[in-house]
Amino acid sequence: MLSTEHSPSRVFITGGAGYIGSHVVLALGEAGHEVLTYDNLSTGNREAVLHGELVVGDLADRMLLQQTLERFRPDAVVHFAASIEVGESVRDPLKYYRNNSANALNLLEAVRAAGIGRFIFSSTAAVYGNPPTVPVDEEAPLAPINPYGASKLVTERMLADLAAADPHFCYVALRYFNVAGADPQVRLGQDYANPTHLVTRALKTALGIFPGLQVFGTDYPTPDGTCVRDYIHVSDLARAHLDALGYLLGGGESRVCNCGYGHGFSVREVVAAAKRVTGIDFPVAETARRDGDPAELVAASGRARTLLGWQPQHDDLDFIIRTAWEWELKLKKQR
Ligand code: UFG
Numbered sequence: 001m002l003s004t005e006h007s008p009s010r011v012f013i014t015g016g017a018g019y020i021g022s023h024v025v026l027a028l029g030e031a032g033h034e035v036l037t038y039d040n041l042s043t044g045n046r047e048a049v050l051h052g053e054l055v056v057g058d059l060a061d062r063m064l065l066q067q068t069l070e071r072f073r074p075d076a077v078v079h080f081a082a083s084i085e086v087g088e089s090v091r092d093p094l095k096y097y098r099n100n101s102a103n104a105l106n107l108l109e110a111v112r113a114a115g116i117g118r119f120i121f122s123s124t125a126a127v128y129g130n131p132p133t134v135p136v137d138e139e140a141p142l143a144p145i146n147p148y149g150a151s152k153l154v155t156e157r158m159l160a161d162l163a164a165a166d167p168h169f170c171y172v173a174l175r176y177f178n179v180a181g182a183d184p185q186v187r188l189g190q191d192y193a194n195p196t197h198l199v200t201r202a203l204k205t206a207l208g209i210f211p212g213l214q215v216f217g218t219d220y221p222t223p224d225g226t227c228v229r230d231y232i233h234v235s236d237l238a239r240a241h242l243d244a245l246g247y248l249l250g251g252g253e254s255r256v257c258n259c260g261y262g263h264g265f266s267v268r269e270v271v272a273a274a275k276r277v278t279g280i281d282f283p284v285a286e287t288a289r290r291d292g293d294p295a296e297l298v299a300a301s302g303r304a305r306t307l308l309g310w311q312p313q314h315d316d317l318d319f320i321i322r323t324a325w326e327w328e329l330k331l332k333k334q335r
Pocket residue numbers: 084085086124125126127176177178179196197198199201213214215216217227228229230267290293297
């Protein structure tokens with residue numbers, strides 16, 4: 001394995017102004033890489049790009065995409081830009097196939113035309129649907145139960161087929177589990193207009209921005225009846241991208257890797273942790289299930305550790321929530 005710290009490279013990042021992308025841009029910058037972010041700012045923020053150049057552009061704009069790739073001549077492309085909400089994907093599936101599958105096809109065509117042979121893809125645990133066994137490893141059946149997961153799986157298939165057809169094209173698809181938390185130095189965090197993810201909703205409820213938190217479903221076949229997820233700190237996830245880059249630039253072959261810690265917390269446990277960390281007993285209501293939610297998603301994450309050399313450092317739910325809370329307090333002070 002080649003260490004990315006010793007080999008500065010040029011990395012083209014779609015969605016680098018978004019939550020996870022911006023943490024990866026920062027981590028790459030700190031490791032000495034040159035970065036260009038390509039983002040349409042539909043959900044991302046200009047101020048979140050703390051390193052390198054930002055080109056405001058859409059993946060549907062083939063001309064601008066091609067020109068930017070040919071000008072920057074990256075060693076690798078990291079593709080984050082996507083729609084990411086399970087519930088919305090059930091209500092508006094075509095938005096997901098457009099943004100996540102059709103736009104990925106555009107990008108792959110442009111990447112190929114520019115002769116770029118290294119690609120890192122933000123995939124998701126949602127490709128597994130309701131896995132037959134948990135923790136779920138990368139060989140488990142791919143059976144998404146919502147359009148979000150299906151739209152990402154389409155791109156995984158494109159990548160696998162392209163890599164099979166072209167020996168010069170290699171990729172790593174990282175299947176993210178539940179990403180949460182913020183940069184421990186509080187330079188970055190999640191900043192969407194209407195966040196839907198559990199940790200952010202809970203903390204904004206603690207701040208009084210939302211009147212109450214809803215727990216979606218208490219009748220799942222899990223120990224306390226609420227859904228179980230593998231929450232991973234965003235900076236650990238960012239590190240996995242640097243490891244994947246080093247792996248690919250070191251000649252690694254195409255692989256898919258889970259990104260999670262290997263153990264899960266229920267919605268109720270996350271709510272209790274949010275109350276503990278903030279010291280605020282915010283209102284919580286138990287409501288019906290949300291469409292498209294699998295009962296339990298927990299990663300078997302051995303492959304990322306052994307293949308990519310990934311060494312997560314923040315496997316601690318309270319730490320994850322504390323960093324997200326510091327970020328929320330900073331946002332509140334600014335606005
Ligand atoms: N939840 C609530 N109330 C809320 C928000 C969420 O009860 O206000 C519950 C959900 O029903 C779910 C759990 O909290 O059971 C986590 O929900 P999130 O919306 O935070 O995250 P998801 O599990 O839906 O999805 C996330 C990512 C996906 C990824 C998936 C993999 O958005 O990209 O984790 O586990 F695929």
